[in-house]
Amino acid sequence: MIRFLTKGLLRDRSRSLFPVLVITLTVTLVIFSIGFMKGTMNSLLLDTAVILTGHEKVVTRAYNEESQLMPNDLALLDVDQLINNLEQDYPEFFWSPRITFAGLLDVPDENGETKAQGPVLALGIDFFSDESREVEIWELERSLVSGRLPENRDDALISSKLADQLNIQAGEQVTFIGSTMDNAFTTYNFTIIGTFNLRKGQTDKQMMLVDLSGARAALDMDNAASAIFGFAHSLYYDDEAAVALRSKYNEIHSDSLDIFSPFMLALRDGNQMGSMVDISNAMMAIMGGIFLVVVMVVLWNMGLMSGLRRYGEVGLRLALGESKGQVYRSMISEAVIIGLAGTAMGTGIGIALTYYVQENGIDYTKGMEALSSSSMVAPNIFYAQVTPDLFYIGFIPGVLATVLGTMLAGMAIYKREMAQLFKELET
Amino acid sequence: MTNDSVVTIQNLVKQFPVGGDFFTALKDLSLTINKGEFTGLIGPSGSGKTTLLNIIGGLDSPTKGKVSVLGQALNDTSHGERARLRRKYMGFIFQSYNLLPVYTVFENVELPLILNKMDTDERRSMVEQAVESVGLTDKMDSRPNMLSGGECQRTAIARAIVHQPALVLADEPTANLDAENSHHIMKILVRLNQELSTSFIFATHDEKIMAYLRRIIHLDDGEITEDEIIDNPKARD
Numbered sequence: 001m002i003r004f005l006t007k008g009l010l011r012d013r014s015r016s017l018f019p020v021l022v023i024t025l026t027v028t029l030v031i032f033s034i035g036f037m038k039g040t041m042n043s044l045l046l047d048t049a050v051i052l053t054g055h056e057k058v059v060t061r062a063y064n065e066e067s068q069l070m071p072n073d074l075a076l077l078d079v080d081q082l083i084n085n086l087e088q089d090y091p092e093f094f095w096s097p098r099i100t101f102a103g104l105l106d107v108p109d110e111n112g113e114t115k116a117q118g119p120v121l122a123l124g125i126d127f128f129s130d131e132s133r134e135v136e137i138w139e140l141e142r143s144l145v146s147g148r149l150p151e152n153r154d155d156a157l158i159s160s161k162l163a164d165q166l167n168i169q170a171g172e173q174v175t176f177i178g179s180t181m182d183n184a185f186t187t188y189n190f191t192i193i194g195t196f197n198l199r200k201g202q203t204d205k206q207m208m209l210v211d212l213s214g215a216r217a218a219l220d221m222d223n224a225a226s227a228i229f230g231f232a233h234s235l236y237y238d239d240e241a242a243v244a245l246r247s248k249y250n251e252i253h254s255d256s257l258d259i260f261s262p263f264m265l266a267l268r269d270g271n272q273m274g275s276m277v278d279i280s281n282a283m284m285a286i287m288g289g290i291f292l293v294v295v296m297v298v299l300w301n302m303g304l305m306s307g308l309r310r311y312g313e314v315g316l317r318l319a320l321g322e323s324k325g326q327v328y329r330s331m332i333s334e335a336v337i338i339g340l341a342g343t344a345m346g347t348g349i350g351i352a353l354t355y356y357v358q359e360n361g362i363d364y365t366k367g368m369e370a371l372s373s374s375s376m377v378a379p380n381i382f383y384a385q386v387t388p389d390l391f392y393i394g395f396i397p398g399v400l401a402t403v404l405g406t407m408l409a410g411m412a413i414y415k416r417e418m419a420q421l422f423k424e425l426e427t
Numbered sequence: 428m429t430n431d432s433v434v435t436i437q438n439l440v441k442q443f444p445v446g447g448d449f450f451t452a453l454k455d456l457s458l459t460i461n462k463g464e465f466t467g468l469i470g471p472s473g474s475g476k477t478t479l480l481n482i483i484g485g486l487d488s489p490t491k492g493k494v495s496v497l498g499q500a501l502n503d504t505s506h507g508e509r510a511r512l513r514r515k516y517m518g519f520i521f522q523s524y525n526l527l528p529v530y531t532v533f534e535n536v537e538l539p540l541i542l543n544k545m546d547t548d549e550r551r552s553m554v555e556q557a558v559e560s561v562g563l564t565d566k567m568d569s570r571p572n573m574l575s576g577g578e579c580q581r582t583a584i585a586r587a588i589v590h591q592p593a594l595v596l597a598d599e600p601t602a603n604l605d606a607e608n609s610h611h612i613m614k615i616l617v618r619l620n621q622e623l624s625t626s627f628i629f630a631t632h633d634e635k636i637m638a639y640l641r642r643i644i645h646l647d648d649g650e651i652t653e654d655e656i657i658d659n660p661k662a663r664d
């Protein structure tokens with residue numbers, strides 16, 4: 001009988017090919033859109049993570065208390081050792097030191113007199129190590145407006161907004177005026193070798209990027225850092241994992257009595273980031289939920305229709321002496337097979353598509369620039385994200401809805417007096 | 428009730444719920460049909476022919492009265508047992524053929540044998556024999572959409588008799604066919620009745636069928652108005 005039914009299933013395209021295609025298509029759509037939503041949310045979070053919080057950030061307990069003040073006198077010491085340990089204990093992240101410091105930027109004229117001056121927010125990041133991914137995560141190659149990336153200790157990039165404000169071009173010398181980590185007054189000369197635009201609103205209004213070594217030289221911070229930033233290798237922020245990791249780390253390494261002991265913060269621990277993570281998760285759950293429901297209704301309906309369309313066949317098989325149970329079960333198994341086939345294909349295609357967009361992104365930079373003023377905060381590149389749940393989420397609509405639809409149709413047939421089926425069959 | 432009876436019905440009442448009320452489709456009906464009979468239930472549309480046939484086939488259940496078919500009292504049997512009875516001992520022919528469109532003539536006829544779990548070789552020879560007896564050997568591998576109405580109904584007949592049932596129930600088998608095809612079908616059925624000693628019960632209001640019947644039970648408004656035995660049906664020989 002199974003062979004007989006399989007033969008029929010394969011020959012009747014409206015029962016096999018067509019539903020499999022519909023399921024494949026909808027599952028592909030579900031997976032890609034969920035992957036796309038996750039990717040877009042993640043790239044929004046990543047923007048903040050790169051500039052402010054990392055996926056994880058290690059600072060001293062004291063620094064954390066006063067982080068608004070950028071208190072480099074409370075910076076981490078012995079940073080190489082700390083990073084070594086982090087890399088060993090938490091290899092699922094990559095770790096990179098950073099110095100965040102503020103001060104004045106002084107632009108001299110030919111005679112050394114001040115031509116322009118303004119506040120600066122400077123970030124010392126690791127440009128030079130081979131394993132450093134800072135240039136990649138800051139998307140600096142894409143953001144560079146003029147000049148080149150730093151190659152020497154004293155090279156600096158400044159945002160094009162700051163460059164406009166101070167009226168400086170690549171190639172000019174500037175003097176940083178601020179204080180060292182020992183709170184001593186300091187001046188330090190950087191060479192502006194390029195300008196950048198992060199295209200994230202006012203975030204980079206006063207921003208200067210220098211290499212870590214330059215920042216260390218300027219602030220006397222040998223082997224010290226304001227913070228160590230950690231990012232998942234995939235750059236995907238997994239809130240649960242991040243929170244678990246920071247709790248574990250703090251339990252082992254952080255001593256509440258020692259204000260200089262290291263303290264780890266997850267992305268969500270940063271200013272208002274917790275509610276942003278929660279909101280984005282909730283939004284995604286809602287949107288994903290609505291989407292899943294819509295798709296389920298579609299597939300459910302298809303299951304129902306294709307079940308009901310087979311009244312005739314069901315009636316006949318009952319007349320020929322199959323029991324209702326047998327007919328019902330064979331309809332369900334058919335739906336399961338169709339659902340599985342479509343879902344497997346849809347999941348494969350959906351994940352491939354998501355993965356492609358995850359790796360390559362859909363670049364809207366041109367469109368965004370044409371559309372809006374440069375101060376608009378909007379992602380320029382949309383990324384998708386392959387997450388483990390994408391591998392099974394398609395089965396909910398693909399198999400479950402199809403099978404439930406068929407079950408419902410089956411119930412309708414089941415409940416009918418058999419004779420009634422024949423009446424309907426006669427017409 | 429003799430051992431030769433295929434169907435015994437005593438005081439059968441069938442009511443259908445209509446709105447809050449009941450519609451009585453069969454009114455206190457008693458009837459015995461014997462082995463090998465070629466019987467027609469004749470009556471105008473709505474007289475209860477199909478209802479009676481469905482009850483005999485175990486597809487519908489009586490409201491009151493006793494019905495026993497092929498020695499089984501249907502009142503006492505489960506769905507499963509009635510399904511088994513149909514599968515092994517009954518064949519059905521419908522007005523609208525009800526062939527499965529994705530299967531060939533061979534496969535459509537094969538289905539009852541598959542349901543009876545016969546092995547492949549046995550199936551093949553029985554299907555070939557049944558298809559030959561309705562004269563469709565050359566259409567064995569065609570799908571129903573390639574067949575004429577008459578050929579479809581002949582396929583349906585082959586399907587109904589392939590497992591050599593004791594009883595074939597045919598509801599308006601010629602209603603969709605022209606005169607020539609109707610006669611052709613009836614001749615086949617008469618021959619099968621004689622060769623296999625299968626009992627046939629028709630529900631029809633087609634004059635052409637009546638000419639072949641050996642017994643005509645007239646139904647009107649759910650009651651038997653006349654029960655005639657015909658010794659020499661007009662259309663035979």
Ligand SMILES: Nc1ncnc2c1ncn2[C@@H]1O[C@H](COP(=O)(O)OP(=O)(O)O)[C@@H](O)[C@H]1O
Pocket residue numbers: 420443444445450452470471472473474475476477478479630
């Ligand atoms: N399921 C049902 N519900 C209500 N009335 C029904 C049902 N089936 C049949 N009837 C009624 O019973 C009567 C007999 O129907 P049927 O046996 O189909 O007649 P026939 O086959 O002789 O044309 C008709 O009046 C029909 O309307």
Ligand SMILES: [Mg+2]
Pocket residue numbers: 476477478598630
């Ligand atoms: Mg009828």
